[in-house]
Amino acid sequence: xxxxxxxxxxxxxxxxxxxxxxxxxxxxxxxxxxxxxxxxxxxxxxxxxxxxxxxxxxxxxxxxxxxxxxxxxxxxxxxxxxxxxxxxxxxxxxxxxxxxxxxxxxxxxxxxxxxxxxxxxxxxxxxxxxxxxxxxxxxxxxxxxxxxxxxxxxxxxxxxxxxxxxxxxxxxxxxxxxxxxxxxxxxxxxxxxxxxxxxxxxxxxxxxxxxxxxxxxxxxxxxxxxxxxxxxxxxxxxxxxxxxxxxxxxxxxxxxxxxxxxxxxxxxxxxxxxxxxxxxxxxxxxxxxxxxx
Amino acid sequence: xxxxxxxxxxxxxxxxxxxxxxxxxxxxxxxxxxxxxxxxxxxxxxxxxxxxxxxxxxxxxxxxxxxxxxxxxxxxxxxxxxxxxxxxxxxxxxxxxxxxxxxxxxxxxxxxxxxxxxxxxxxxxxxxxxxxxxxxxxxxxxxxxxxxxxxxxxxxxxxxxxxxxxxxxxxxxxxxxxxxxxxxxxxxxxxxxxxxxxxxxxxxxxxxxxxxxxxxxxxxxxxxxxxxxxxxxxxxxxxxxxxxxxxxxxxxxxxxxxxxxxxxxxxxxxxxxxxxxxxxxxxxxxxxxxxxxxxxxxxxxxxxxxxxxxxxxxxxxxxxxxxxxxxxxxxxxxxxxxxxxxxxxxxxxxxxxxxxxxxxxxxx
Numbered sequence: 001x002x003x004x005x006x007x008x009x010x011x012x013x014x015x016x017x018x019x020x021x022x023x024x025x026x027x028x029x030x031x032x033x034x035x036x037x038x039x040x041x042x043x044x045x046x047x048x049x050x051x052x053x054x055x056x057x058x059x060x061x062x063x064x065x066x067x068x069x070x071x072x073x074x075x076x077x078x079x080x081x082x083x084x085x086x087x088x089x090x091x092x093x094x095x096x097x098x099x100x101x102x103x104x105x106x107x108x109x110x111x112x113x114x115x116x117x118x119x120x121x122x123x124x125x126x127x128x129x130x131x132x133x134x135x136x137x138x139x140x141x142x143x144x145x146x147x148x149x150x151x152x153x154x155x156x157x158x159x160x161x162x163x164x165x166x167x168x169x170x171x172x173x174x175x176x177x178x179x180x181x182x183x184x185x186x187x188x189x190x191x192x193x194x195x196x197x198x199x200x201x202x203x204x205x206x207x208x209x210x211x212x213x214x215x216x217x218x219x220x221x222x223x224x225x226x227x228x229x230x231x232x233x234x235x236x237x238x239x240x241x242x243x244x245x246x247x248x249x250x251x252x253x254x255x256x257x258x259x260x261x262x263x264x265x266x267x268x269x270x271x272x273x274x275x276x277x278x279x280x281x282x283x284x285x286x287x288x289x290x291x292x293x
Numbered sequence: 294x295x296x297x298x299x300x301x302x303x304x305x306x307x308x309x310x311x312x313x314x315x316x317x318x319x320x321x322x323x324x325x326x327x328x329x330x331x332x333x334x335x336x337x338x339x340x341x342x343x344x345x346x347x348x349x350x351x352x353x354x355x356x357x358x359x360x361x362x363x364x365x366x367x368x369x370x371x372x373x374x375x376x377x378x379x380x381x382x383x384x385x386x387x388x389x390x391x392x393x394x395x396x397x398x399x400x401x402x403x404x405x406x407x408x409x410x411x412x413x414x415x416x417x418x419x420x421x422x423x424x425x426x427x428x429x430x431x432x433x434x435x436x437x438x439x440x441x442x443x444x445x446x447x448x449x450x451x452x453x454x455x456x457x458x459x460x461x462x463x464x465x466x467x468x469x470x471x472x473x474x475x476x477x478x479x480x481x482x483x484x485x486x487x488x489x490x491x492x493x494x495x496x497x498x499x500x501x502x503x504x505x506x507x508x509x510x511x512x513x514x515x516x517x518x519x520x521x522x523x524x525x526x527x528x529x530x531x532x533x534x535x536x537x538x539x540x541x542x543x544x545x546x547x548x549x550x551x552x553x554x555x556x557x558x559x560x561x562x563x564x565x566x567x568x569x570x571x572x573x574x575x576x577x578x579x580x581x582x583x584x585x586x587x588x589x590x591x592x593x594x595x596x597x598x599x600x601x602x603x604x605x606x607x608x609x610x611x612x613x614x615x616x617x618x619x620x621x622x623x624x625x626x627x628x629x630x631x632x633x634x635x636x637x638x639x640x641x642x643x644x645x646x647x648x649x650x651x652x653x654x655x656x657x
Contacts, residue, residue, distance in 0.1 A: 270540040
């Protein structure tokens with residue numbers, strides 16, 4: 001068994017509390033290399049690992065899935081530190097997204113124009129601007145690393161995930177052969193268990209979602225394979241393989257831990273952002289009148 | 294034909310229609326290159342006959358029937374339900390007075406009339422012919438009902454009068470809306486894609502009325518097709534959120550009384566202006582599986598700053614086939630843009646001709 005405590009300073013603690021430490025890291029000391037000791041998850045009534053609960057990841061990937069320095073927000077003259085973005089480490093393996101040349105240029109353009117929200121009523125044109133800015137469904141995998149919690153409801157036949165952001169939902173159909181009936185924002189999810197890992201195959205995307213505020217994107221050919229592995233009562237290890245032959249030169253991977261929210265009576269609090277974006281989206285069209293006028 | 298032209302968006306309706314019977318081709322006897330459809334989705338007489346039989350079968354199946362239990366012992370309400378207990382109106386027609394129930398013959402006649410009216414399309418005024426999308430209620434397993442109104446209390450089957458305070462408040466809201474003129478915030482929560490079908494509570498009726506109930510230990514989750522609204526209902530007896538935290542769908546807490554799920558919801562935001570109610574609104578819903586395919590749904594609404602008395606409905610929701618689809622409504626809500634542009638044009642025309650335009654509003 002891998003022992004999380006090997007340092008000289010920790011050996012005294014090992015002597016004091018003995019075997020308990022063989023499986024549980026001490027408070028304030030992360031397992032080396034992000035690895036956890038072997039763990040047998042709690043089971044649901046049908047004998048599968050129990051993923052029920054409220055979860056949240058704590059990365060800065062929603063700003064940029066690659067490594068990034070802190071930066072001021074787009075309107076520092078009014079938003080100051082509120083609008084600034086924290087720096088953070090990459091969730092992408094190798095800190096590199098293998099874009100095709102045209103797509104690398106498109107990502108830069110996306111970033112430059114991320115706040116140029118242009119809503120049209122022409123269904124043949126895509127609206128512009130960052131989708132999160134407009135309160136659009138975040139898609140997968142992004143929903144899992146937005147700075148909002150989500151709740152998993154697990155039954156033998158289907159697993160429902162409710163994301164606090166916008167109240168976006170997705171149903172994972174277990175052991176299903178059914179293909180996506182139409183393209184959607186959150187994709188069409190089919191799940192299966194591989195040992196104690198929930199593997200979810202997601203297709204049927206509409207190509208409108210982005211990976212982050214930095215303009216990283218994909219097409220409707222996106223195919224995501226997610227792996228959720230319980231590594232302690234309080235952590236899931238998450239990994240996603242991203243494939244999109246129209247945009248990338250090869251499949252690539254991202255991974256990060258997801259943490260259980262353990263506050264007493266924890267619950268999702270509504271984040272219905274539609275009314276927060278009406279003024280921004282419809283004022284340029286003359287279709288939003290300021291209150292009080 | 295009910296006025297439904299304000300429902301958002303052909304894109305959404307087309308996706309939703311996949312879930313309904315009319316979109317399910319039965320390939321037996323189909324000539325090459327054509328599709329034939331379940332008769333109950335195309336022929337009102339066949340639908341009325343099937344609905345009558347379904348209502349009688351449901352009543353028979355409910356006798357001596359006990360709902361199943363989940364493996365952890367809760368009554369098992371899981372499944373998909375059609376939030377439309379028939380064409381029974383919310384309020385009883387005044388002509389019926391205190392007559393709370395029809396005879397079976399009267400109920401079938403009222404149902405027949407309602408189905409035929411719904412199926413009728415006047416091409417001069419219709420925007421969508423909803424039945425072409427499988428979206429008329431009679432195409433999705435709705436049944437006749439002996440009740441003459443969904444409201445069972447007050448005993449006259451009608452909404453209690455508004456309090457003087459509420460009348461004043463609502464008149465001020467309407468005057469402010471008229472003064473401002475139409476914009477994207479004028480129509481209701483459904484067209485704006487803020488909430489679907491206006492609830493909670495569920496007022497049976499309307500389009501995209503499919504819903505799902507899912508249970509895990511300690512929770513009931515209700516997912517609505519319309520706008521994909523999701524209500525997470527903890528069953529562990531925890532307190533409500535503080536009064537300062539108001540939400541569009543409120544804050545729900547549940548418990549079982551026998552085989553009935555009782556859901557108490559508070560903390561509604563006043564912004565949703567549900568039938569003129571305020572953030573003082575208190576909702577108690579009761580869900581009971583009374584037969585293998587029938588969910589009884591009752592609720593009582595109390596808001597002393599809006600109505601002079603509490604009021605209650607009693608209805609039944611039939612089970613339907615899965616699943617619930619994504620309802621991306623706000624994402625590229627071109628229907629809202631088109632509505633606001635069109636309404637502003639009508640306002641200008643009315644102003645030019647010296648009339649006052651009343652901004653069109655949703656019926657909910």
